[in-house]
Amino acid sequence: MLNFLDIYERALQGPIMTEQDFDLKVFMPALKQVTKQYGIQYDKENPVPSNDADADNLFRAAVDFLSRCGIYCQNTNRVMQFTQAEILQAVNEATGRCFAGEGDDARVFGMRKPDDPKVPWLHVGSGIVCTTEEMFTNLVEGYGSIAEASSISICALDTLRGIPVMAGSPAEIYAAIRGIKIGREALRRAGRPGLPIMNLISTSASAVTTIAASAAQFGLRPTDGWLVGAISEMKIDFGAMNKIAYLLNWGANVGAETSPILGGYAGGPASTAVVSTAYILMGLLVHKGKYQLTFPIHFRYGCSSPRDVLWVVAASCQAASRNIPMPVIWLGYMAAGPCTKMYFYEAAAYLLTATTSGAPSVQTPHPAKAVKIDGITPMEARFGVAMGTAAAKLNRQQANELVRQLLAKYESQIETAPTGSRYQECFNATTGKPGDEYVRLYDEVTNELAQMGLEIGD
Amino acid sequence: MDKQQILEKLAQAIVDTDPELARATAKEAIASGVSPLEAVEQGLSKGMGTIGDLFGRGEVFLPELLLSANAFNEAMQVLKPELEARKQQIAQTATVVLGTVQGDLHSIGKNIVATLLETSGFRVVDLGVDRSPLDFVQEAGKANADVIALSCLMTTTMPSQKAVIDVLKEMKLRDKYLVVVGGAPTSQKWADEIGADGYGQSAVDAVALVKRLVNKKK
Amino acid sequence: MLTFLDVMERATAGPISTEEDFNLKVLVPNVRKIVKQFDIRYDAANPVTTDDALARRLFDAAVEFIAQTGLYCTGTNRIIRVERDEILRAAQEISGGGTFGEGKDRRTFQPRRPDDATPPWCHVGTGIVASSEEIAMAQVEGYGSIRQASSVSIPAFGRVRGMPVLGGSPLEIYASAASVQAARKALWKAGRPGLPILNLISSATTATAMIAATHPAFGLRASDGWLIDFIAEMKVNYETLNRLAFILITGGNVGSTCLPILGGYGGGAPGTALIMTAYHLLGMLLFQGSYQLTGPVHFKHSCSTTRDGLWIFSVVGRATSLRTRYPAIALGYGAAGPCTKMYFYEAAAVNLCAVSSGFAGVQTVHPAKAIITDGVTPLEAEFNVAMAYAATKVQATRANELVNQLLAKYETEIERAPEGKRYQECFDVATRKPSEEYVRLYEQVKEELRGMRLEIGD
Incomplete structure (x- = not known):
């Protein structure tokens, strides 16, 4: 397998071109050709397809596409190129296992197949910005209190002693370190000191912050997980590569983070599915990821709940889980916010889609496109866990039917989705408990889902 | 008077x-x-x-x-x-695109060269510091430059000077520009090694060098 | 004392200005005005000054200069303002330098005074790039073998697996971690595992690489020293502040540093001395340093051994050691390289000048302007240590005579100084011993210096 220095060498030696030329003359034509050649087609009627042959065909298309397109390095302006043999070698040598957590919470994050009854790795929480340290603590303690949680994401802080946390500034370093300390402390309070934090470093955009906050004295361990981004589409920069170099040098878990955008450079659902699958290969080959977090979203709506995005998730998740041993966390962005019925419908649809398609892991679907400050509560996390567990009891055909019913409830509302409540509006900030209204709404929705035939627990 | x-x-x-x-x-x-x-x-x-x-x-x-x-x-x-x-024009001898190469944030030496070149009648496009090889090549194209001047102050960023010349060669543009290098760790030997057209030991030398090279080309 | 967040607050709230305006409308006019106002005059005939009144004026001038100028932050385009009282209070409160090293090599860095008979802190070695790990280790092992060495500087790695180490690239992280690991191993081989490394991290030009290689997995300890630099002149950027934030939070020793440019924004010798004194005070106050590392570099000759460069050393050493207890290491750049007589003359001049003027520490004068790969050997380090000890037996008045004699030997040669030899050309890489030729030259120079009545040891 190519090691990371080999990857770096390709970033120095590949063909040189402007980023625009890469987009227009390499990425787009290669994607168009491959999508056509392999006959990848979107099936509007079936947001959750269930044809294994189609999934395997999509995998082969993704391998072919990655070998034709390569990955663009923004700093050297060169394209890192890989042969199909090199890509397949990385696939063959992958273990499909990530060791995460300590003590009682030390586990192996492994693979699932489509229609697999095994409950996925339940990754809870989000890196959504929150305004106060108290709320941060409450949220993380809330996530940690969910017994089924396998790992968590912690929040981001937006100011530090009133100083705005600007990317690349020293304030960002302080905020990231503070975030980790609060996160660990809250997990201790929840009685889960060993629970792995897998969205490190959530406050940070810059490599210097990620690396600074990872110093052992601030509480992180190699068995936590660090997210290192790719740039949409099929690009990377030295910032990300520096994080990888650092983490690999002391054996910490690298998590490749990718976000294919439907309706952007990747085009429609069929070609976006190719890109979405190719990203899992990139995570393995370029990032040297021990795990991956991916969230396909819609260019126009900024969320993952539209019908075509669900299809992309289903198709690429099936292609990857059948063929690429990479534990992937599938994350969805929802249009509606906390304390709205629509959020729950969207989240249910997303989790049914991903889980039955073989997602090794699902994360709490992010409310209100993850852009609303303080816009998340432990209630959504609880729902995600219950729904992920319920979905594992179903197969793709059953999920397809339910997703269609759910789409009927929210599909037309996506553009005008309610952004919902902020944490302090639907939770008691002191006790960390949900308000009565939210509890009522939650029960109502879970009853409704139970009537649709979903065995959703409490 | x-x-x-x-x-x-x-x-x-x-x-x-x-x-x-x-x-x-x-x-x-x-x-x-x-x-x-x-x-x-x-x-x-x-x-x-x-x-x-x-x-x-x-x-x-x-x-x-x-x-x-x-x-x-x-x-x-x-x-x-x-x-x-009066529709008069100052005789502009040539256009120089200059900057500090990738990975290097030092600017004083480069600024001095820019000032001296400008006041000697050159048109100067200053790209600033930490610029990638492709940036130099593209900006030289946009400015229709005659000369590309590369500065660096650290031994560890010297390879970035070579990288600019390599990219020019790769893009078959090497003959289009005069490339000069300078900065504390560089030398005539280094300039020869990487195939630059000249090396300026000091800012004053750099101006004389650019004048000499431009005149020779004309 | 100011905290780091206070500094950040000023960097985000201070008066806004373009960098050009700061240079032309604040920095340059203030230097000229204050040099005149405080009557700071260069005395070419006396490169080692004994004028205490001048030294005291220089200190007061620097306080005034800082109060009127501030420090420009290029990250925010704002000026960090500092009050006179804050500087004076810090100068009064500081009791000495940090504690460095482990085990039997653990020591506190104490200040000295002009004409002080106490031996200075001998900081040996340089961060000059080494072409291979083998040569780097040979150099560091040699430094560690010098009994009087108080701390070391370790070489930078220029290549990893044949690829040039570009600043800001992932390779820099590999190189930085590798340089630290190699140096620790070499010091361990020299029987000095506790000897502190004070030039962290020579292979790291960016904050990202510096912070990454500081991870304890690679062998660094808080009792080593990290260089945090001002940008010439009177500026800081986020790179600097990010490093500072990290080292202060992790409790490491900060070495505040800047090599002011003689002939740069400070103009001639008086203005450059003013700026160099200002850096000393800012390092103590804003960087909360454990030591200062400083020396002028001539804009044209790229060395510190010109007559005016030496005068700057002496007047700044005197001013800062009389008025603060913040210890400074004098760092000189020689024009000539290893295995040349001229290098030894230059190094002797710097040591005589710095030690008699009250510098608390002296570093091995860097051969050949520090730009030749492999261009340093342990023999230069040994010479500097011997010279520093010899200089403690000489008063400044006498040092002045000696420096004038030495200048007569090399002053006219500076422009065409010989580059000298690389390590492998005057040392045996396998046995780590100097060549016969070099030993002969070394003995010859020592005899010559003894002839000048310098008590230089073996």
Whole structure:
């Protein structure tokens, strides 16, 4: 397998071109050709397809596409190129296992197949910005209190002693370190000191912050997980590569983070599915990821709940889980916010889609496109866990039917989705408990889902 | 005051780093019918030449150089509209695209070279610091440059100078530009090794080098 | 004392200005005005000054200069303002330098005074790039073998697996971690595992690489020293502040540093001395340093051994050691390289000048302007240590005579100084011993210096 220095060498030696030329003359034509050649087609009627042959065909298309397109390095302006043999070698040598957590919470994050009854790795929480340290603590303690949680994401802080946390500034370093300390402390309070934090470093955009906050004295361990981004589409920069170099040098878990955008450079659902699958290969080959977090979203709506995005998730998740041993966390962005019925419908649809398609892991679907400050509560996390567990009891055909019913409830509302409540509006900030209204709404929705035939627990 | 005296006074204003005097004398030049082009070329530029020489000999330092350039620009604010009105143009010898190479944030040396080149009549496009090889190549294309000048101050960023020349070769553009290098760790030997057209040991050398190379090419 | 967040607050709230305006309208006029106002005059005939009144004026001038100028932050385009009282209070409160090293090599860095007979802190070695790990280790092992060495500087790595180490690239992280690991191993081989490394991290030009290689997995300890630099002149950027934030939070020793440019924005010798004194005070106050590392570099000759460069060393050493207890290491750049007589003359001049003027520490004078790969050997380090000890037996008045004699030997040669030899050309890489030729030259120079009545040891 190519090691990371080999990857770096390709970033120095590949063909040189402007980023625009890469987009227009390499990425787009290669994607168009491959999508056509392999006959990848979107099936509007079936947001959750269930044809294994189609999934395997999509995998082969993704391998072919990655070998034709390569990955663009923004700093050297060169394209890192890989042969199909090199890509397949990385696939063959992958273990499909990530060791995460300590003590009682030390586990192996492994693979699932489509229609697999095994409950996925339940990754809870989000890196959504929150305004106060108290709320941060409450949220993380809330996530940690969910017994089924396998790992968590912690929040981001937006100011530090009133100083705005600007990317690349020293304030960002302080905020990231503070975030980790609060996160660990809250997990201790929840009685889960060993629970792995897998969205490190959530406050940070810059490599210097990620690396600074990872110093052992601030509480992180190699068995936590660090997210290192790719740039949409099929690009990377030295910032990300520096994080990888650092983490690999002391054996910490690298998590490749990718976000294919439907309706952007990747085009429609069929070609976006190719890109979405190719990203899992990139995570393995370029990032040297021990795990991956991916969230396909819609260019126009900024969320993952539209019908075509669900299809992309289903198709690429099936292609990857059948063929690429990479534990992937599938994350969805929802249009509606906390304390709205629509959020729950969207989240249910997303989790049914991903889980039955073989997602090794699902994360709490992010409310209100993850852009609303303080816009998340432990209630959504609880729902995600219950729904992920319920979905594992179903197969793709059953999920397809339910997703269609759910789409009927929210599909037309996506553009005008309610952004919902902020944490302090639907939770008691002191006790960390949900308000009565939210509890009522939650029960109502879970009853409704139970009537649709979903065995959703409490 | 005759023309010769006015021109000398202009030059002296630059050497004395006196922006008010430079501006006033420029006005005086116009009022007494001295051609603005002559005022620039025989007055201001001459003064800058003197300062450049003094700087090269270590008799004045960076502050004087900057303040002279400032006085030069003050006088130009008076002379430029006059030049335009008469459709006169300062003879621009060539266009130089310069910057500090990728990975290197040092700017002082590069700034000195830029100032000296500008006041010697070159058109200078300063790309700033930490610029990638492709940036240099593209900006040189946009500016229709004659010369690409690469600065670096660290031994660890010297390879970035080579990278620019490599990219030019790769894109079959090497013959289009003169490439010169400079900065504390560089040398003539290094310039030869990476296939640069020249090396400037100091800022003053750099200007002389660029002049020499441009004239030779013409 | 100011905290780091106070500094950040000023960097985000201070007066806004373009960098050019700061240079031309604040920095340059203030230097000229204050040099005149405090009557700071260069005395070419006396490169080692004994004028205490001048030294005291220089200190007061620097306080005034800082109060009127501030420090420009290029990250925010704002000026960090500092009050006179804050500087004076810090100068009064500081009791000495940090504690460095482990085990038997653990020591506190104490200040000295002019004409002080106490031996200075001998900081040996340089960060000059080494072409291979083998040569780097040979150099560091040699430094560690010098009994009087108080701390070391370790070489930078220029290549990893044949690829040039570009600043800001992932390779820099590999190189930085590798350089630290190699140096620790070499010091361990020299029997000095506790000897502190004070030039962290020579292979790291960016904050990202510096912070990454500081991870304890690679062998660094808080009792080593990290260089945090001002940008010439009177500026800081986010790179600097990010490093500072990290080292202060992790409790490491900060070495505040800047090599002011003689002939740069400070103009001639008086202005450069003013700026160098200002850096000393800012390092103590804003960087909360454990030591200062400083020396002028001539804009044209790129070395510190010119007559005016030496005068700056002496007047700044005197001013800062008389008025603060913040210890500084004098760092000189020689024009000539290893295995040349001229290098030894230059190094002797710097040591005589710095030690008699009250510098608390002296570092091995860097041969050949520090730009030749492999261009340093342990023999230069040994010479500097011997010279520093010899200089403690000489008063400044006498040092002045000696420095004038030395200048007569090399002053006219500076422009065409010989580059000298690389390590492998005058040392045996396998046995780590100097060549016969070099030993002969070394003995010859020592004899010559003894002839000048310098008590230089073996």
